[in-house]
Every structure is written in structure tokens, then in C-alpha cells.
Amino acid sequence: MKSRIEELEAAALTALAGAANLAALKDLSVEYLGRKGKVTALLRSLGSLPPEERREAGALVNAAKERLTAAFEEAEKRLAAAGDENPEDALDVTLSGRPHPVGGVHPLTRVLAEICDVFTRMGFGVAKGPEVELDWYNFEALNFPPDHPAREMQDTFFISEKVVLRTHTSPLQVRTMEKTAPPVRVIAPGKVYRCDSDNTHTPMFHQVEGLVVDRGIGFSDLKGCLTSFIHRFFGPEIPLRFRPSFFPFTEPSAEVDMGCVMCKGKGCRVCKDTGWLEILGSGMVHPAVFENVGYDTSVYTGFAFGMGVERIAMLKYGIDDLRKFFENDVRFLAQF
Numbered sequence: 001m002k003s004r005i006e007e008l009e010a011a012a013l014t015a016l017a018g019a020a021n022l023a024a025l026k027d028l029s030v031e032y033l034g035r036k037g038k039v040t041a042l043l044r045s046l047g048s049l050p051p052e053e054r055r056e057a058g059a060l061v062n063a064a065k066e067r068l069t070a071a072f073e074e075a076e077k078r079l080a081a082a083g084d085e086n087p088e089d090a091l092d093v094t095l096s097g098r099p100h101p102v103g104g105v106h107p108l109t110r111v112l113a114e115i116c117d118v119f120t121r122m123g124f125g126v127a128k129g130p131e132v133e134l135d136w137y138n139f140e141a142l143n144f145p146p147d148h149p150a151r152e153m154q155d156t157f158f159i160s161e162k163v164v165l166r167t168h169t170s171p172l173q174v175r176t177m178e179k180t181a182p183p184v185r186v187i188a189p190g191k192v193y194r195c196d197s198d199n200t201h202t203p204m205f206h207q208v209e210g211l212v213v214d215r216g217i218g219f220s221d222l223k224g225c226l227t228s229f230i231h232r233f234f235g236p237e238i239p240l241r242f243r244p245s246f247f248p249f250t251e252p253s254a255e256v257d258m259g260c261v262m263c264k265g266k267g268c269r270v271c272k273d274t275g276w277l278e279i280l281g282s283g284m285v286h287p288a289v290f291e292n293v294g295y296d297t298s299v300y301t302g303f304a305f306g307m308g309v310e311r312i313a314m315l316k317y318g319i320d321d322l323r324k325f326f327e328n329d330v331r332f333l334a335q336f
């Protein structure tokens with residue numbers, strides 16, 4: 001009798017393990033534990049045993065029945081938790097997967113890297129400096145005297161009387177020359193800040209500064225260097241013009257315009273019908289700046305330039321609103 005009970009329990013557990021869904025489980029439950037089931041039949045057969053064996057066998061069958069009942073409940077929970085009556089349907093291998101979108105490089109980061117790439121190929125080093133800057137580096141050493149009207153142009157954020165958020169990357173000219181003896185050939189990319197906000201201005205934007213100092217550097221070097229840069233960056237067919245301008249730290253100074261990439265010079269909204277786009281400021285380093293860093297002005301000359309990265313990125317990719325760069329709309333960013 002004992003072995004019959006054990007065999008029946010083992011058979012029930014094996015069948016249970018193979019039950020693929022709730023319907024199969026229910027059938028098994030009827031087969032073993034139902035009113036006409038195998039366990040019930042076994043209990044009924046106890047009556048035919050001699051009285052001295054009946055007691056012990058009865059306890060064994062009841063214990064087995066309890067264990068099986070528990071095992072069936074367990075299996076029912078497991079199959080119900082699988083969420084679907086039929087596990088073959090629960091795992092639909094033909095469903096498309098959940099996409100994990102791949103991130104990309106921000107268009108400004110990309111353009112900044114491309115600008116740096118063009119200049120490093122021309123032999124420039126890359127310098128970095130602080131965004132919270134002393135008045136000395138941002139203005140004074142660059143030949144902006146304390147009450148000079150040119151400070152007006154810069155919409156400065158002041159941290160204190162002598163500390164500002166840098167309004168341009170030109171402080172890197174001074175910081176670089178303080179640390180290095182000539183010759184110097186360096187670019188300085190980074191964030192700059194001006195208290196200004198509309199569809200062509202954001203309070204934070206990016207510039208790349210450039211500085212070249214050596215014996216015998218002339219305006220022709222400036223023209224040659226910037227022309228090569230623009231031709232490599234936008235294509236060799238782009239026309240350029242150098243227009244006289246003013247910066248306290250360069251003399252003579254020039255702003256550089258390139259032929260409008262949108263209308264090819266015919267005149268459009270982007271170039272305000274002039275056919276030209278202003279893309280950078282430049283000039284020969286003012287001797288006063290050299291004196292502030294202890295360079296011998298009778299030996300060395302140099303040129304400097306500064307360009308806005310957002311502007312260059314807008315022209316390169318035909319983007320019409322500067323603010324798009326900073327909204328972090330993935331639908332915009334994903335295009336690059």
C-alpha cells in the first residue's frame with residue numbers, strides 16, 4: 001500500500017510539472033484530486049485493508065493528498081502569473097522589440113570638433129580657460145580701459161566688480177601669452193556669456209578664439225589662415241571679404257564676411273538681402289596687449305580672430321533659429 005501511494009504521488013507531480021497551461025492543470029486536478037480521481041479512489045480502497053493497517057495507510061494517503069493539493073495551488077499561481085493561459089502565446093517572438101534609441105553628438109559639439117580639427121591640422125594647439133573670469137583678462141589686459149565705451153558692446157554679466165562671466169574667448173589670448181613665450185599658434189574653444197536673448201542671441205553661446213604670434217607675422221598671414229579655414233570648412237568656392245572694423249585689442253581690425261551659403265550671394269532672408277554673412281572678428285594684435293604680457297613689440301607681431309560657433313553651425317546645417325540648439329528637442333537633435 002505504501003508503495004502504491006508513493007507511485008501515485010510521484011506520477012501526479014511529474015504530470016503537474018508538465019502542465020503547460022491552466023486548462024491542462026485543471027484536467028490533472030480532476031484526474032488526481034477530483035471526486036472520482038485517483039487519490040480519492042485510493043482513500044476509498046482503504047476500507048478493504050485489515051483494520052491494523054488501515055490507520056497508518058490512511059495517514060499516508062492524507063499526507064500525500066495534502067502535499068499534492070499544495071503543489072497544485074502552487075502551479076496554478078505560477079501559470080496565472082505568467083499572464084496568459086497559454087505560455088506559447090505569452091511569449092510572442094514575432095513582436096518587434098522595444099527600441100533603445102542611440103544617442104548622438106550634439107550639433108554644436110560636432111561643429112566645435114570640426115573647427116578644432118581644421119586648425120589642429122594647420123598646426124594650432126588647443127587651449128582652455130575659465131568661464132568665470134577676472135575683469136583684467138576679459139577687458140583690461142585686452143586694452144579695454146575701465147570706462148572705455150567698447151565695454152558697452154559686450155552686455156556683461158558681473159559676478160562682482162572685478163569678476164565677470166567671460167563675454168568672449170579673447171581672455172585666452174592673454175592667458176596663453178602669459179604662460180608661453182613666442183611663437184604661439186593656438187585656438188581656444190569654449191562657452192561665453194552675454195546678457196542678451198532673442199532669436200539670434202542666447203545668454204550663453206560658444207566661440208573659438210585663435211592667436212598666432214611670431215616674428216614677421218603680417219595681415220597677409222591673417223587673410224591666408226582664415227581663408228584656408230573657411231574654404232576647408234564650407235568649401236573652396238565660397239567668396240570672402242575683409243571689412244574694416246574695431247576691437248580695442250586688435251589694430252587694424254577686420255570682420256570677415258563670407259558669401260551667403262543659403263542664396264549663393266543672390267540675397268535672401270538669412271543674409272538680409274546683402275548676399276554676405278558676417279562670421280568672425282579678427283585683427284593684428286594691438287601692441288598694448290603684447291606689453292601687458294611682456295612680449296617685445298619690436299620683435300613680435302601677431303593676429304587674432306574670434307568666431308561664433310552657433311552661427312557657423314546654423315550656416316553649415318541651414319538652421320534658422322539659434323534657440324533650437326538649446327531646447328534639447330530630440331526630434332531636432334536626432335537629425336545630426
Ligand code: PHE
Nearest residue numbers: 168170281282283304305306
Ligand atoms: N572677441 C571678439 C568678439 O567677441 C572677436 C575677436 C577676437 C576680434 C579676436 C578680434 C580678434 O566680438
